[in-house]
Amino acid sequence: MWAGPCRPGRTGRASGCHPQRAPGRESPVESRGRTERGAAPLAPAAAMKAVVQRVTRASVTVGEEQISAIGRGICVLLGISLEDTQKELEHMVRKILNLRVFEDESGKHWSKSVMDKQYEVLCVSQFTLQCVLKGNKPDFHLAMPTEQAEGFYNNFLEQLRKTYRPELIKDGKFGAYMQVHIQNDGPVTIELESPAPGAAISDPKQLSKLEKQQQRKEKTRAKGPSESSKERNAPRKEDRSASSGAEGDVSSEREP
Structure with missing residues (x-):
């Protein structure tokens, strides 16, 4: 050959x-x-x-x-x-x-x-x-x-x-x-x-997989960020009154 x-x-x-x-x-x-x-x-x-x-x-x-x-x-x-x-x-x-x-x-x-x-x-x-x-x-x-x-x-x-x-x-x-x-x-x-x-792409299985991935992406974009992610990303606010109250309770418990 x-x-x-x-x-x-x-x-x-x-x-x-x-x-x-x-x-x-x-x-x-x-x-x-x-x-x-x-x-x-x-x-x-x-x-x-x-x-x-x-x-x-x-x-x-x-x-x-x-x-x-x-x-x-x-x-x-x-x-x-x-x-x-x-x-x-x-x-x-x-x-x-x-x-x-x-x-x-x-x-x-x-x-x-x-x-x-x-x-x-x-x-x-x-x-x-x-x-x-x-x-x-x-x-x-x-x-x-x-x-x-x-x-x-x-x-x-x-x-x-x-x-x-x-x-x-x-x-x-x-x-x-x-x-x-x-x-x-x-x-x-x-x-x-x-x-x-x-x-x-001509493989039906591969096409179906790609279509499902695309559908999931579109649903995610339509919903926007989830509530849990909003809560995680939101800045934390200090509750000074609750904090002071808790400290007061602890100190009062320590006192006779």
Whole structure:
């Protein structure tokens, strides 16, 4: 499987390199939303994407050298979009490490994650997951440019290692032309996608939860502050007569 962005000595889209946008050129994401009178958006929302495969073994070769290999575990192909932030990164790390694609000790399927089983993880940067077709031609301008993507990808690996066991996280070689050998177990292949920034919520449960929260806020605003809170916030007034009377009573009790 070809997963590397560049062939040596070649540049640009023809080689599959991370896209280098021409100066002044507007990306599809930047132009999204500028439509005419209710027309459909010009481009889909960008989001981080991952293809997770359950494997019995997987490896990465660059040239004639094998640079990474794992036994049983998962192979992750990661596509970083130009709008991704630390929030999307952390969301994807949690999803990948907690994805239940393994069976438990009793043989029950979809019960254990790679962390539960203490298996290995092989990650490969795969910008072509950000492909948008223009007719039959793939366009990759939703992918994060190389200069930013490399640092972002390294941060992703670091977050995986912090969350899991560092020695069990392996990766390919960013920016290299790689041969990725995957022995898919099952086969089991799961596609993951982070919530796009500003994307609409479509999960009915999540929508219902948000609606209830909004209703509670509106009721609170309509009622105003409660009586108890008014009492707590009101300045205290000293009752000098009561105070003096109480003191007099105490002193009189002490006198014979």
